[in-house]
Amino acid sequence: MAKKQKTDKKYIILIILVILAIILGIISSSLASNRKLTPVEALIKDSVLYINKIINIPLDFIIDKIDEANAKDDIYHKYTLIKKQLDNINLNNAKMLELETELARLEQLLKLNSSMTEYEVLNANVINRNIGYWYNNLTLDKGSNSGIKLDMAVITPDGLIGKITQVTSFTSTVKLLTSEDINNKVSVKIKTPNKDIYGLISSYDKNNNLLIIDGISDDDEIPFGSTVVTTGLGGVFPSGLLVGTVSNTGTDNFELAKTVSVKSLVDFNDISYVSVLKRAS
Amino acid sequence: MKLIGAVIIISILLESIASQLIVTNTFLLLPLFTIVSLIIIYPYFNNNNQSFLLVSGATGLLYDIVFTNAMFLNGLVFLVLGFIVIITNESLSNNKLNVLIMTALTIVAYRIVTYLTLLLVDYKVFNFNELTSSITSSILLNLIYSFILFCTANYISKKYHILKID
Numbered sequence: 417m418a419k420k421q422k423t424d425k426k427y428i429i430l431i432i433l434v435i436l437a438i439i440l441g442i443i444s445s446s447l448a449s450n451r452k453l454t455p456v457e458a459l460i461k462d463s464v465l466y467i468n469k470i471i472n473i474p475l476d477f478i479i480d481k482i483d484e485a486n487a488k489d490d491i492y493h494k495y496t497l498i499k500k501q502l503d504n505i506n507l508n509n510a511k512m513l514e515l516e517t518e519l520a521r522l523e524q525l526l527k528l529n530s531s532m533t534e535y536e537v538l539n540a541n542v543i544n545r546n547i548g549y550w551y552n553n554l555t556l557d558k559g560s561n562s563g564i565k566l567d568m569a570v571i572t573p574d575g576l577i578g579k580i581t582q583v584t585s586f587t588s589t590v591k592l593l594t595s596e597d598i599n600n601k602v603s604v605k606i607k608t609p610n611k612d613i614y615g616l617i618s619s620y621d622k623n624n625n626l627l628i629i630d631g632i633s634d635d636d637e638i639p640f641g642s643t644v645v646t647t648g649l650g651g652v653f654p655s656g657l658l659v660g661t662v663s664n665t666g667t668d669n670f671e672l673a674k675t676v677s678v679k680s681l682v683d684f685n686d687i688s689y690v691s692v693l694k695r696a697s
Numbered sequence: 698m699k700l701i702g703a704v705i706i707i708s709i710l711l712e713s714i715a716s717q718l719i720v721t722n723t724f725l726l727l728p729l730f731t732i733v734s735l736i737i738i739y740p741y742f743n744n745n746n747q748s749f750l751l752v753s754g755a756t757g758l759l760y761d762i763v764f765t766n767a768m769f770l771n772g773l774v775f776l777v778l779g780f781i782v783i784i785t786n787e788s789l790s791n792n793k794l795n796v797l798i799m800t801a802l803t804i805v806a807y808r809i810v811t812y813l814t815l816l817l818v819d820y821k822v823f824n825f826n827e828l829t830s831s832i833t834s835s836i837l838l839n840l841i842y843s844f845i846l847f848c849t850a851n852y853i854s855k856k857y858h859i860l861k862i863d
Contacts, residue, residue, distance in 0.1 A: 439769050444818035446768035457762050464763050468713045475714065544763070545716045553766060582766055589766055622827065688717075 458584035462559075465587050469543055469557060535569075535654055535693040538562060542688050543587070552595040554578075554687060559586045567652050569693045574681035575658035576602075576646060577690060588692075593627060593659075594620040594684050603649040604629060604659055606642050606676065613638065614647060615676065617659070625684070626663060626677040634674050638665055644678050654693060700859055701738045704850060705756055708734035709763060715838075725837040731760050732778060732807050733843045736799050737850050739782050740791050740861040746783050753779030774810050781806050791862065793847060800843040801836060808832045 453461065487494075540562075544555035558564055560583045568580045570590045582589035593602065605612040606629070613636050615629040629644070642662040648655025660680035668675050708730040715728040735753055742749040757775025761767055781803055789795040808831050815821040854861055 439773055440814070440818055442768050443770045443773070443814065444820070446766070447770070447815075447818060447820050453762075453766075460759065460762050464709065464713070464759075468710055471710060471714060472717070475718070479718075542717065544713050 453582060453584055462584050462586045465543055465555060465557075472543065535695055538564065538692045538694050540564075540588075540690055540692055542690065545687075552592040552684075553581075554590040554592065554690070556588045556590060556690065556692070557586070558692065559584050559588050561585050563694055564588045564692055565694075568695075569646075569653045569657060570690050571657060571693065572682050572687060572690055574683075575660060576653065577682055577684065577687065579652055580692065590690070592684055593617065593680070594622075602653060602659070603647045604644050604678075605647045606632075606638055606644050606662060608636075608638055608642050610637075614649075617678070621677065624677070626679055627660060629676040629678060630668060630673060632674040632676060634667065634672065636674060638662055638674070638676060640664070644676075700850065700853060700857075701741055701752065704734045704738050704846065705731070705752075708846070709759065711842075713763065719838075725834055727831075727835045727838065728842070729804060729807065729835050729839050730842050730846075731756060732775075732803060733800055733839050733846060735775070735778060736782055736796060736803055736843060737846045739786055741850075741854070741859065743860055743862055749783065750776060750779045753782075770811070770814060774807065774814065777810050778803055778807055786862075793844065796843055796847045797840055800840055804835050804839055805832055808835065 538558060540556040540558040542554050543557045545553075554577075556564075556570075564580060564583055566580055566583060569576060570578050570580060576593065578590045578592040578595070580588050581591040602617040603614070604617055605614050613632060615632045617627050618630045619628045620626070621628055632638075640662055644659040644662060646653040646655055646657040646659060658681070660678040660682075662676055663679040664677035666675050666677070667673070712728045712730040715730065719726050719728065735756065738752070739749055742752075753775045754772050757771040757773065758769070760771040760775065761769065765771060782799065785799045785802060789799060808828065812821065812828050812831070816823055853859070
């Protein structure tokens with residue numbers, strides 16, 4: 417009897433371990449891939465975030481009023497600045513049209529298929545931020561009903577912030593560049609006076625708020641302050657999206673290649689409004 | 698049961714709102730209200746531990762859907778936290794000071810268990826400083842929330858004569 421109980425106990429422990437291993441496998445795959453939400457999950461997420469959006473309306477109103485009151489102090493300075501900019505706008509518009517035509521011609525010539533001009537911009541509000549500390553996700557108030565699809569690039573006026581990894585009918589999730597997920601590598605080029613240097617954003621230095629680029633030859637000279645933009649390679653991000661500026665260089669663990677630290681102009685801890693780049697149909 | 702449901706749903710909604718209002722790198726102010734709600738609701742299960750664990754797991758799954766987009770991660774972690782809440786409640790009586798102690802313990806456990814799970818599935822590389830800063834940045838705000846929630850739930854349970862263990 418005692419022997420049977422002992423064997424039963426062994427089986428129970430074995431079953432628990434197997435279940436745990438399966439759950440860990442599911443967790444691992446769900447964290448690594450852009451898993452499609454089940455209809456039930458999507459419905460629950462939409463419902464909770466819709467209620468959240470309603471609750472946020474009065475809060476947003478109060479915050480906007482506070483911001484408005486703060487901005488009033490600075491209004492005359494802004495007015496004079498805008499007036500100056502307005503004087504140049506016709507000239508700039510003409511220049512832009514000329515450049516767009518030139519760009520279209522060059523794109524056709526080089527057979528590029530992933531530049532900014534092919535994208536429409538869709539603005540969205542951040543309605544939920546993952547505060548789990550380790551995941552670096554944002555939830556937006558626009559989903560597949562607004563035309564958002566997986567892997568679309570997400571930007572702010574200060575530069576690229578990440579890509580869409582999950583979409584429901586009314587919401588979508590953005591995985592930030594600051595995510596330590598190894599599947600989140602972004603192909604970038606560093607614009608130096610002599611040439612463009614290509615590399616991959618491979619990690620994020622949380623302590624110093626810097627994006628780390630590796631895979632760069634040790635011979636390449638990279639001046640501080642050089643602009644870093646996306647290459648368009650890989651087909652996820654269009655080319656030419658601002659990522660940041662070079663703030664530091666070093667060597668990798670084996671002292672074979674150069675690592676470059678990039679300071680993003682985006683404050684990843686304080687993002688309220690974003691733009692999703694939709695590929696123009 | 699209505700009180701339990703209300704506490705969990707209000708905590709999830711407040712956590713979501715707080716996450717937008719509070720800048721994420723603000724030290725000491727990271728909200729984990731849903732976890733705090735588990736500690737507050739436990740006495741209202743009147744030693745029905747099985748139901749409490751079921752609710753904990755379900756809350757974890759809901760938390761995954763709303764916040765993390767990971768499947769089963771918090772479902773599993775919340776179950777572990779459920780066990781921790783049961784064990785701490787066996788040794789500590791239910792008063793304001795003990796609720797604060799239990800909140801601190803549960804938050805430390807949450808951070809450690811989640812971090813270990815993320816290490817196990819190869820999502821993270823071990824960094825002790827990161828773990829400690831995630832713990833310290835989550836304590837203060839959640840202690841305040843647990844105190845307010847405990848007092849509010851106590852007041853409501855007394856007013857409407859809802860049974861709970863002490």
